[in-house]
Amino acid sequence: MVAFGGAFGLAGVIVPNSLVDAWAEESETNSHGVGQSEAEQGVVGHVLNGLSLSADGYVLSPLDSPRAVGVLGEITFQVLDELGEPVTEFTTAHGEDLHLIVVRTDGAQFHHVHPELTESTGIWSAPWAWGEAGTYRVYADFTPTTEGASSITLTRTVEVAGDFAPVEKTVRQTTEVDGFTVALHGDLVAGSSNQLTISITRDGEPVRTLEPYLGAFGHLVALREGDLAYLHVHAEGEDPTVGATAGPDIAFAAEAPTAGRYLLYLDFQVDGEVHTAEFILDATHGDGTQGNDESHSGGH
Numbered sequence: 001m002v003a004f005g006g007a008f009g010l011a012g013v014i015v016p017n018s019l020v021d022a023w024a025e026e027s028e029t030n031s032h033g034v035g036q037s038e039a040e041q042g043v044v045g046h047v048l049n050g051l052s053l054s055a056d057g058y059v060l061s062p063l064d065s066p067r068a069v070g071v072l073g074e075i076t077f078q079v080l081d082e083l084g085e086p087v088t089e090f091t092t093a094h095g096e097d098l099h100l101i102v103v104r105t106d107g108a109q110f111h112h113v114h115p116e117l118t119e120s121t122g123i124w125s126a127p128w129a130w131g132e133a134g135t136y137r138v139y140a141d142f143t144p145t146t147e148g149a150s151s152i153t154l155t156r157t158v159e160v161a162g163d164f165a166p167v168e169k170t171v172r173q174t175t176e177v178d179g180f181t182v183a184l185h186g187d188l189v190a191g192s193s194n195q196l197t198i199s200i201t202r203d204g205e206p207v208r209t210l211e212p213y214l215g216a217f218g219h220l221v222a223l224r225e226g227d228l229a230y231l232h233v234h235a236e237g238e239d240p241t242v243g244a245t246a247g248p249d250i251a252f253a254a255e256a257p258t259a260g261r262y263l264l265y266l267d268f269q270v271d272g273e274v275h276t277a278e279f280i281l282d283a284t285h286g287d288g289t290q291g292n293d294e295s296h297s298g299g300h
């Protein structure tokens, strides 16, 4: 079973009604992985995304960004090919040629932005200021123009000088953001696809005016605590048409590669504004036992 960012394997195991759509960024628009079996990938178990600065011959260059907290500047980088040449053409996926996710390693300070490409140089840039010190993981999520290419997620670490107090990562299934209450129902289970439903209310009233954002009513990024492996899940159902609205519930099919703790970030749009709701969830073992229980650490 391929899951958790099996960007190439996913399409090959798509089941009717696209349950496994989960965990693979852009699987519906880039379902080119057909025929590439796990065996061909030479991988036993899950293929995880967002753990390396290189993949499939592509390399994420070092990033340049403001040197200190609170300084407004730019974050810039290139995607390089195997010859070290900057890549200047990409396949648009979910409305953008490249999605940049930035998060501190404690899960705080999450950002999802869309930098601009200077085609003559292959340099991506976005206005940037670090809000707090700490160690950050930056993920560049893109799809090459190569025939049959699947999306790729490359990552690097950036250190921002200064003191910081890591936030505590306790399970959080309901969260408040910008006046919205966002509740997540359902369980993450290792090795099997499960439905997660997210319900959005404002002042106690269900929100029925969710708007499509980048081609879906909701984008869910999940990071595995411990290595911050990356996955990107899109809301289930038909791709929304322009002008369509949805809510208060959005459903996702999700499968965790292992038991343990996951950090989840939902991007949703209401009245033209994008909001990000953060959750922390423990995935259970397939047999229903808790994943993050310390008492298990020596037991398996």
Ligand SMILES: [Cu+2]
Pocket: 096, 098, 099, 100, 112, 113, 114, 214
């Ligand atoms: Cu994006």
